[in-house]
Amino acid sequence: MSVAGVAWARKLTDGRLRGGKLVLIDSSVNVMNSQLTGTDLRHLSRALELAECGRGRVSPNPLVGAVVVRDGEVVGEGWHAELGGLHAERAALADCERRGEGPAGATMYVTLEPCAHTGRTPPCTEAILEAGISRVVIASDDPSEKAAGRGPGILRDGGVEVEMASGEQATAARLLNQPFRKHARTGLPLVTLKLAMSLDGRTTTASGDSPWISSERSRELVHRWRAESDAIAVGIGTVLADDPLLTARIPNARQPIRVVFDRSARLPHDSQLMRTLDQAPVLVVVSPQADASTLRDAGAKVIVADGIPAALSELGRREITSLFLEGGRTLAAAFADAGEIDEARVFVAPVLLGGSRRIEPLDPGADDTLIETRFREW
Numbered sequence: 001m002s003v004a005g006v007a008w009a010r011k012l013t014d015g016r017l018r019g020g021k022l023v024l025i026d027s028s029v030n031v032m033n034s035q036l037t038g039t040d041l042r043h044l045s046r047a048l049e050l051a052e053c054g055r056g057r058v059s060p061n062p063l064v065g066a067v068v069v070r071d072g073e074v075v076g077e078g079w080h081a082e083l084g085g086l087h088a089e090r091a092a093l094a095d096c097e098r099r100g101e102g103p104a105g106a107t108m109y110v111t112l113e114p115c116a117h118t119g120r121t122p123p124c125t126e127a128i129l130e131a132g133i134s135r136v137v138i139a140s141d142d143p144s145e146k147a148a149g150r151g152p153g154i155l156r157d158g159g160v161e162v163e164m165a166s167g168e169q170a171t172a173a174r175l176l177n178q179p180f181r182k183h184a185r186t187g188l189p190l191v192t193l194k195l196a197m198s199l200d201g202r203t204t205t206a207s208g209d210s211p212w213i214s215s216e217r218s219r220e221l222v223h224r225w226r227a228e229s230d231a232i233a234v235g236i237g238t239v240l241a242d243d244p245l246l247t248a249r250i251p252n253a254r255q256p257i258r259v260v261f262d263r264s265a266r267l268p269h270d271s272q273l274m275r276t277l278d279q280a281p282v283l284v285v286v287s288p289q290a291d292a293s294t295l296r297d298a299g300a301k302v303i304v305a306d307g308i309p310a311a312l313s314e315l316g317r318r319e320i321t322s323l324f325l326e327g328g329r330t331l332a333a334a335f336a337d338a339g340e341i342d343e344a345r346v347f348v349a350p351v352l353l354g355g356s357r358r359i360e361p362l363d364p365g366a367d368d369t370l371i372e373t374r375f376r377e378w
């Protein structure tokens with residue numbers, strides 16, 4: 001992969017480095033950071049870094065980081081580390097206690113508005129008020145129905161000074177949680193298309209074989225993206241051609257659900273997917289006319305859906321907030337026709353595949369280039 005590609009891959013939360021049209025639909029971005037100082041922005045950036053620590057472990061919850069600062073000193077840091085575990089605000093307050101520091105009168109910097117409802121854990125607003133935090137600086141809103149400004153309102157009513165950030169940190173905070181935000185707004189998962197293609201635009205060889213197109217380093221990155229996704233999807237064409245495993249080959253990774261779009265329920269019982277149900281679930285999307293009883297009996301989960309929007313609604317209902325679409329071309333085109341691709345990550349490999357033989361680059365060090373594009377922002 002090119003250096004530019006690596007930089008892009010590492011800066012997943014940095015909107016400035018992404019291609020595509022950014023459609024900003026959150027009105028909070030119009031608020032100026034007028035009251036926030038350079039120190040405030042630095043602490044918010046640190047909170048964003050901490051939020052990243054939960055990547056791949058908290059979905060369907062959002063990634064959140066928090067920093068507590070008293071008299072100019074950082075006295076607590078925390079992040080949402082696992083689903084059902086402490087929220088970032090409570091984790092940061094627990095860190096204050098561990099350090100023997102009192103948070104009363106401190107400022108809390110947090111990447112997402114604090115929750116005001118009891119979900120898997122009690123409301124963070126309660127913990128903030130009880131701790132005597134006097135100021136809260138928030139990088140992004142929570143568009144969920146049960147949140148949407150309630151937390152900041154409760155804090156203000158409790159006498160806490162509340163400020164919403166805008167600009168770079170606000171954008172980064174929203175980009176951090178695109179799957180969560182889309183799911184909260186629409187009930188659908190965020191769809192990211194991944195493709196690997198040759199310089200001459202082929203995703204397979206002319207003879208229809210399915211050679212590895214992308215480099216080993218690109219494929220390692222794909223395994224990381226799989227581990228960060230709730231589900232991976234392919235069409236039955238790819239399963240019949242390649243018999244893929246579709247797991248995240250990373251130690252201790254959370255395995256995504258493997259989804260096959262297979263209208264006629266043709267998924268072979270002896271496919272790698274069906275033989276590895278103990279490693280990760282397989283969910284087959286079939287049409288209402290298909291008989292999927294033998295797949296069900298063999299342990300696959302089945303969704304009956306007529307078309308992609310219906311399938312996505314059902315996946316969203318099952319709390320799948322991110323769908324990593326790994327192809328092939330037919331299914332990718334169907335998702336595009338349905339207007340259901342939010343982002344694309346395309347590897348362009350320095351080979352030619354259009355002729356009868358693969359043509360390799362002269363430079364043995366030539367590597368893939370990653371092109372990332374966002375088509376809409378949530």
Ligand SMILES: NC(=O)c1ccc[n+]([C@@H]2O[C@H](COP(=O)([O-])OP(=O)(O)OC[C@H]3O[C@@H](n4cnc5c(N)ncnc54)[C@H](OP(=O)(O)O)[C@@H]3O)[C@@H](O)[C@H]2O)c1
Nearest residue numbers: 195196203210235237238261262263327328329330331334
């Ligand atoms: N380079 C890459 O990035 C990449 C990635 C993946 C695959 N590939 C290659 O692509 C080749 C397979 O491509 P492909 O296009 O045949 O496979 P595909 O896109 O994976 O699967 C196509 C099949 O999906 C099924 N499908 C289910 N719901 C659909 C819907 N709503 N709309 C459209 N199709 C739907 C259709 O079969 P039913 O009608 O029977 O359901 C269709 O024939 C393989 O050689 C594979 O190696 C390359």
